[in-house]
Amino acid sequence: MGRGASVYLVTRTHGLRTHLITLRDMQNLARAKNLRDVSDSLLKTDYAIELGQLPTHEQDAATLENVILRKLVERFFFVRRSAAQGKMQDILTRYCARFEVENIKRVIRAKHGGQTAEESNLIPLEREHTLVNFPALLKAKDVDEVGSLLRDTQYHSILSKLQPYKESGTTLILEAALDKIYFSRIWELVDKIHGTRNLIGEEIDLRNLLTLFSLKTRGVSPRLIEDATIPISYALPKTTLQSLIQSRIEEAPILLRGGYSKLASEAASLLKAGSSLLLERVFFRYLYGDASAALMTHPLQAEYVIAYILLCEAEAKNLVSIVTGKQLNLSEEEISNGLFGV
Amino acid sequence: MSVGRVAVTRGVLLRLREQLEFTKRGKELLEMKRDNLAAETNRLLAKINARHEFEQRLMETYSALRTAYMTLGYSRLQSQASTVIPLEAKVRLRSVMGVLVPEIVRGKESTINSVIDPSAYAAAQQMTESLGKLLTIAEAEARIESIAQELMLTNRKVNALERVILPGLMETLRYIEGRLEEETLEEFFRAKRVKAVIRGTK
16 A cells, blocks of 8 residues: 555544544433434434434334444445555455355354344345345355355355364354454455554454353363364464363463453453353453554554444444343443443 | 932932942042142142242343343344254143143253354353243143142032032931831831731730
8 A cells, every 4th residue: 555545544534533423422322311312312423314214113223223234334335445456455345344254144043043034134235345145145045055155255165164064063163264264364464554463463362262261151162162263363372272272261361461361350250250241342342442542552554444443343332232222221321331432 | 419308218228328438439539639639739839939039030031131132232133043943842731630731841952052142142041041941830830720720629529528418418318217217116016006906806
């Protein structure tokens, strides 16, 4: 990426960042009386156009979530479009494939459970943003057919995982294979663009730790845990990950270093208290916290762009939590506790 | 049975004695049934007593589900839920002392090993456990309902036999026996008088 193009993208992202809803505004939204009030407040934000098209009587947590996800996809692809052609656009294109991957996972899950998958169950992704034929995937009879429909895409290696999937009877194998493909494709390019390595690497490490903690609590075999982790290491060496897989959860804080050690300690104490429900929040709060910090520490690097994208995701998750919490009549405290600091 | 309207004959007496024996045996059987039903009720009550604890557990399960909804949102949680292979259960009828009670026959247990998100898994796990307990309590409640109705009916029958029918039969029997005894004495006396009259005329 040329210097001019890089400056343009980072400057553009600086402008976009000001559109993000701050934590204070999020907390005000959490304080809203009901879902209608949340929706009204969102009319003053980037969500106004989409929300304005939604009739009031149709507004519930599910439809609002759809609007939020649509905006998230739009933001991701807007940043990708803003990048000049080259390595940066390539990495952003690969980064944006996370929606495609999530949608493939959703189709696989539905087929595994013998349920009918519908387009409304997927993240709203425009046809131009994906090379996967989702209408055909949705009509597939079973997981085998989904696999064969992915034969000519970048996810073709999933076909080799169909047999292990059938033997284990869990979609974990296929979902892990998709994650491996997704992150490997991004990781191929990180060294070519200065400043993209840190947050992407951290996300991979944290996902591995989350998978490890979550599966170890469930008593899943070490071999399956190993299969489910992404074979890329950033600040979490492969040998440490191997030792973690073989050891007990309580030993994780000792085996890990720095921030990961604190994180593992927090996660282990959560699990000890039987609160595995909040595990995901702990890991993502750490990632989004570092993304927030990156906005301050690397304001002129590509890292700023990745941090912005991650914070868009955090905003979407926060808003989904708020609208769902309001629909379920959860207290302000319960909703606020679940928010990520952006 | 109205005592006054009974024909006072030896045939009726014999029939009434047979009827009394039969009724006593019937009463014993009904008492046995009542005792068994009461014992079954007591056994089921122990299961139903767990309901209070279960309701609290169910509240916790709903709370976990709400947290999962809030963490993942509707579409992601729905997607995770679509991997769950549901529990198979059939309801069939079983006879306990002649009372038809429902019995839940569980088939394949639900499989949640494809639920990957930790919050969704925690909610699914609690939900699966609660569902198992819910089936046990629901079965016990449905059974106790049928049994309690039958127990009430049996109790009424035993009471009716004990307080109305058996005393009535015994009273009738005593009446007939008394009347027959009187008739025998009367006959004896009449025969003696006839004999005396015959002797006097000779």
